[in-house]
Amino acid sequence: MQAAQMKLKVLLPYKVFIEQAQVMRITAVTSDGAFGIFPHRLDCVIALSAGILVFETQGADEVYIAVDEGILVKTGFDVLISVRNAIAGIALAELREAIEQKFIKLDEQEQKLRSVLVKIESGFIRRLVTFKQER
Numbered sequence: 001m002q003a004a005q006m007k008l009k010v011l012l013p014y015k016v017f018i019e020q021a022q023v024m025r026i027t028a029v030t031s032d033g034a035f036g037i038f039p040h041r042l043d044c045v046i047a048l049s050a051g052i053l054v055f056e057t058q059g060a061d062e063v064y065i066a067v068d069e070g071i072l073v074k075t076g077f078d079v080l081i082s083v084r085n086a087i088a089g090i091a092l093a094e095l096r097e098a099i100e101q102k103f104i105k106l107d108e109q110e111q112k113l114r115s116v117l118v119k120i121e122s123g124f125i126r127r128l129v130t131f132k133q134e135r
Contacts, residue, residue, distance in 0.1 A: 004039035027054040046072040066095040
């Protein structure tokens with residue numbers, strides 16, 4: 001009897017990054033640590049952190065993909081992962097460096113951008129309040 005297998009699809013905002021059938025297991029990173037998924041696991045939705053996604057297919061080695069923050073949805077034997085960015089095809093040690101350099105640096109840039117946006121919004125609100133008071 002053949003063991004149950006999953007179908008994995010990793011989506012980026014602009015394309016399908018990878019689509020793989022016959023997946024035996026998946027390991028993803030959450031804010032609480034690593035999380036394993038097997039074919040008969042209950043359906044779930046998981047928020048992913050930037051890290052290394054690992055999956056294994058029948059008769060093949062493990063595949064490593066560096067992923068940014070995103071979400072994982074498992075329904076039946078289908079696993080859909082949607083992330084902002086992903087990198088594959090390089091050695092495991094280099095993936096760790098890629099995560100630190102690209103994804104974490106991007107988060108720092110986003111924080112700076114959000115800080116600027118908060119200042120702009122608060123300035124707009126102050127001017128709006130002043131305008132209303134003058135009327």
